[in-house]
Amino acid sequence: MSVTSKRKFVGLMGLSLSVLSLPGHAIAQGNQGTSSEGRSAAADSQIEDVVVTARRLEERELDVPIAMTVATAEQLDVQGAADITALQRTTPNLTLQVSRGTNSTLTAFIRGIGQQDPLWGFEPGVGLYVDDVYIARPQGAVLDVFDIDRIEVLRGPQGTLYGRNTIGGTVKYVTRRLDDDPMLKLRGEFGTYSEFNGIVAGSTPVSEHFRVGAAVARHSRDGFGKNLTLDKEHANRDSLAGRVTAEWEPSDTLFFRLTADSFRDDSNINNGHRETPVFPTGAPPLDSVYDTLSGIGYKGRVRTNGVSLTGQWQASDTLTLKSITAYRDGDTSGDGIDFDGLPQPYFDIPGFYKDSQFSQELQAQFDFGNVSGVLGAYYMDSSAAGAFHAVLGLLGFTQTTSGNVDTESVALFGDANIDITERFSASVGLRWTRDDKDGTVFKANYAGVGVPGANANPFAVLTDYTNQRSYSEVTPRLSVSYKVVDDFNLYAAYGRGFKSGGFDMRGDASVTPATMNGYNPEIVDSYEAGFKSFLFNNRLRLNAAAFHAKYKGQQVTTQVPVGTSAVSFVDNAGESRINGAELEGTAQLTDWLSANFAAGYIDAKFDKYASFVPGAPANGFICIDDAPSPPSAIGCYADVSDLRVFQNTPEWSGFFGLHIYHDLSSSGRLDVNANISFRSSVNLFETPIPALDQKGYELVDLSAVWTSENEHWRVGLHGRNLFDKKYKIGGYNFPVPFFGNSVVSFYGQPRTAKVTVEYRF
Known part of the structure; x- marks a missing residue:
């Protein structure tokens, strides 16, 4: 982190600490703002607790020995959050x-652990749940914020409480339970770039x-830039989401x-911004980071659908049985992504994805007083x-890669909380997981520039195999909690996370036959x-946590020797350690003013990263002993961990x-939120x-929301990224002539503003 960034972060945290030094503080229901309950509490300079279901039971967030952040619907609404x-x-x-x-595929990392590549062969490192249903694929997972109750972010491995094991953490998207009385909400949003959003829920x-009940959300916005070659909107939005719900309670014990x-x-395909001069003319990159010269096309298409049935029976005062049955499917297609950002097809990649999943979860929730939990x-x-x-295009051929991965997963899990004394409790959990995977991969080269026809014959088949692998693991979780007083809970926890192995869909078996064996779990x-x-x-x-993690068998892209050079494929070549700390809180300074703050620090470093290095050891690299193959005349396997970094993991983050x-x-109430967030430097790979x-960069947001006295009407003005910071969130790196010297970045949203008008009864 630069000296300037450090000073900004220290200043930000200094302001937070100065808030804590003032008399008369209070805390709201999280660090994102103040909910409707928080507003009522604000009038009394006190805060009501927040109830969560992180451990599959309703309990105070303070009692849960898990580092977590909770954002309520009210908090996100006041901020003008879209997704x-x-x-x-x-x-x-x-x-x-x-x-x-x-526009809608999700990249998620928690404490340095996640998955950037959305290819169908890879497992996500962060679990996303919608009403306890695991979402297996990242396509379409940038969920709109509408008709929700809250979102819970659980940091660290989760498995003894949830259907699908997740190695890095969990994001729980909890929708709103239907009201006993009729309810209707109409919301319109009008903003810059001709933005128009409409939400109807009732x-x-x-x-x-x-x-x-039902809810529909329509989002429409012009592009932040232009496709100058095709004269089309670039980085626009055109989406529609809907949900229909029915709830039946035939008795007090059945739901x-x-x-x-x-x-x-x-939405149109976002083809990014070329960072290198135009090839081969040498013309400079475009002035606007949201413009493109792409010639591949502009149409994008994402579809996801799902249905779930939850049944819950309170069999007795001590036992509740629950069933969650779900099916989901999706497909992603369109004109594809232009990796070179140029009119010519130097490096274009059209493609499609399809996925489906069926899941069944059974739970037995028990509460015997001093012992409670879930099986x-x-x-x-x-x-x-x-x-x-x-x-x-420059090489005159097209390389096609296709395949599929079928996964059958079975797991048993349990977690019990034991109140040993009035103030001291312990929690113990255990999970057994077995994944059976069938993978098929086909890769071939076809003459000509463009998508091969159905009857085209390749001139070179590089990969053509089907294989099956099984993975199983037992993962425990232990924690202890001690309540110094009723509202101060100390805790310590240990948990093991497991991420299944799989098959590298990009692997070239003609030069790396080992790719057919797949890679092992993390x-x-x-x-x-x-x-x-x-x-x-x-x-x-005030909540705080410090953590340490040992990460083994990391699935990373490494180099292996082929002939007189080296090629890439995915293998378990990494080991690392992760240390960090987090602080979150909110302080009620007066009846009308509160401060919200958060800080995160993470030190994530590779201890081992085995890769073949041409020229080693003559070039200074030291050959390792436990290498897949012995040193040769062209090089050897070496530990290059000093040259590798964690992706999508800033050392510092703050709010x-x-x-x-x-x-x-009698004229209602006014809520004004002024926020600044900070992230230190980030490596994309x-x-x-x-x-x-x-x-490192900072983002400043401002919102003002008026609510009528009877809470039927609400009008808001929201500004995001007020200083119009340009910041990268993704990229591709192919800086060689036959790829068009392509280095392309994808940028976050520029400065935007919108007015929201809402009526509800």
């Missing part, structure tokens, strides 16, 4: 971004025991919920497939200690916000690339 990527600004050690080239009881959802994204069984049958065509052992507290008569809420609440008596890596 779940807004949580990156306010949550420490979290990356939630739109993946390169898309529900009504049909009978005493049966309720139905059923049926939900169907659908998402459609017809569960999980089954998932999923399929992910796709194809992409690397059109290499394992992380995570240790954490922290506290959660309400202080000063519930006028300050500070002020919330002003003004009671206008595990190898530093100066042309792509992002320096």
Whole structure:
């Protein structure tokens, strides 16, 4: 981190600490703002607790020995947040971004662990759940924020409480339960770049025991830039999302919920900004980072659909049985991504993805007073497939890669919390997971520039195999908690995370036959200690955690020897250690002013990164002993960990916000939020690339929302990225002539503003 960035971060945290030194602090329901309950509490300079379901039971967030951040619907609404990527600004050690080239594919990292490549062969490192249903693929996973209750971000491995094991952490998207009374919400948003968004949500009881509801969100916006070659909008938005829900409670002990959802994204393809001079003329890059010269086309298409049925039966005062059945599918297609950013097809990649999943989860939740917890069984049958065509115009041929991965996963899990004394408790959990995977990969070269026809014959088949692998692991979790007083909880926890192995869909078996064997699972052992507290008569809420993780078998791209050179493929070549700390809180300074803050620090370093290095050891690299092959005349395997970094993981992240609440008596109330978020420098890949890596930056947001006295009307003005910072969130690096010397970056949203008008009853 630069000296300037350090000074800015120190200043930001100094302001937060100065807030804590003032008398009369209070804490709101998280670090993103103040909810409606928080506003009521603000009038009394006290804060009400927040109830979460992180451990599958309703309990105070303070009692949960897991580092977590909770954002309520009210908090996100007051901020003008459009989708779940807004949580990156306010949550420490979290990356939630739109993946390169898309508008709705999610890139997620928590505490340095995640998955950037959305290809169908790779497992995500961060689990995304919608109403306890695991979302297996990142396509279409940039979820719009509408008709929700809250979003919970759980940091660290999760597996003894959830259907699908996740190695880095979990994002829980919890939708709103239907009201007992009729409800209708109409919301319109009008903003810069001709933005128009409309949201309609409503529900009504049909009978005493049966309720139905529906919600629809339409988002439309012109592009932040232009495709100058095709004269089309670039980086625009055109999406539609909907959800239909029915709830049936035939008795006080029985509950059923049926939900169907659908998402459609017809936004134009985002082809990024070329950072290198135009090839081969040498003309400079375009002035606007949101413009492109791409000639591949502009149409994009994403579809996702899902249906789930949740049944819950309170069998007795001590036992509740729950079933979650779900099916989801999706497909992504369009004209493809232009990797060179030029009119000519030097390096264009059209492609498509398809996926489907069925899951069944059974839970037995028990509460015997001093002992409570959950036992569960999980089954998932999923399929992910796709194809992409690397059109290499300068070489005169097209390389097609296609394949699919079918996964059958079975798991048993359990977690119990034991109250040993009135203040001391322990939690123990265990999970067994087995994944069976069938992978098929085909890669071939076809003459000509363009997508091969159905009857085309390749002139070279590089990969053509089907293989099956099974992976199983037992992962424990242990924690202890001690309540110094009722509102100050100390805890320490250990958890093991597991990420399944798989097959490298890009692997070239003609030169690296080992790719057909697939790669093995990743394992992380995570240790954490922290506290959660309400202080000063519930006028300050402060949470802190420190963590250490040992990361083994990392699935990384490495080099292997082929002839007189080296080529890349995915293997378990990495080991690392991750240390860090987090601080979150909110302070009620007066009846009308509160401050929200968060800080995250992470030191993530590779201890081992085995890769073949041509010329070693003569060039100074030291050959390693446990190499896949012995040294040869052209080089040897060496540990290059000193030359590798963690991707999408800033060393520092921070947030500070002020919330002003003004009671206008019979004229309603006014809420004003002024926020600044900070991220230190970020590497987009595990190898530093100066042309792509992002320096530290700050984003400033401002919003003002008026709510009528009867809370039927709400009008807001929201500004995001007020100083119009340009910051990179993704990229591609192919700086060689036969790829058109392509170095392309994808940038976050520029300065935007919008007015929101909402009516509800």
